[in-house]
Amino acid sequence: MENLDIWLLKAIRAEDNKGIMSGWLEERRLELTPLFRQALRHLFSRGSFIVLTDSARKWFGDYITQSINLPNKTRPFFSIFEINSLGFIIDSTLRDTQDRGFLSIFKMLDNSFCQNYAFWYIGKKSTRSEFALVRDNSFVWLLDERLPNTLTLSSADELLDFKLLQLYRLFEQAFCAAILGQLSIEP
Template sequence: MQEFLNWTVDTIRDDRLLSPWLEEKKYEWTPLVSKNIYNLLEKGCSIIVITDKDREWFLEYILTNINSTKLNRPFLPFYDFKSFSKNIDLIKSDEDISCIKDMLKISFPNGYCFWYIGKSQDIRATIPKVSKNSFLWLFDEDKQDAFNLKSSDEALDMKLLQMFRLYNKTISASLFAEINVEN
């Protein structure tokens, strides 16, 4: 079983579709991914995906590809937040957030984690940013415990696709005991 950080670097270098910029961010990337995959595979948490409006195409991409039959692995519990609450852009108060969290707690007795991709100041970022164990890919804010990107980056869409590719490969490697994300 290969050490997770080394596996990440080797995977980035060996996969021609992944760019070196990810290797430069390995110390930011590995602890966040490790925590997320541990919650998913070891704790049995479901992953609830939320994006800002500009990244809704990426949400569809994630949900279309995360459980692809081509991966030859079990289907995993990834869900679109909008399937639980269509009024995502109207959630503003602490009471709204509390009601949503109560519903999700009942719906997911093993727990859940948010995966948010988008601008940090977007209204849709509110719940994931205040929730424990969220997997945050934030734009335009340098926040600890988040993977920070710039929305002005011309290569942002390509970077998101590369990050998803590496994340998906990491899930498979964890499932098939090639790596241990806890180390």
């Protein structure tokens, strides 16, 4: 069983050997490792992720939730969901209430997910990202803004979509490897 950091390095280099440009991932590996570890621990503690994006990355949220649990994958389903109306509810709450009304939304989600959920947010800093960051264990890929415990990417990067897909693929591979006992999520 390999440490997550070593496993990530090998997985990134294996992709690079296939001709897939992964050098940027290797450069960011030490930043990725604690974020992946936290996300994997959350899922292994029977937690769920609710995928939430800004409007420009909605396609990516759809891709994650439509791809991660395809029936032809020979593994257990991951508890990763998208609630299509959640972004609208968050945006409407900001517009229609003075206190942002986040408490009402969190209570609804606490009841629905037995309080064991976090957010997988992808996008620019917004009300939605602020909402996601309030919740412990959230897995946040933030564009154009550097905050603690988030992965920062640039929206001006012409390879952004490609990088998002690479990150998704690497995370899915890491979760599968952890399920199979090929890597340890302990530090």
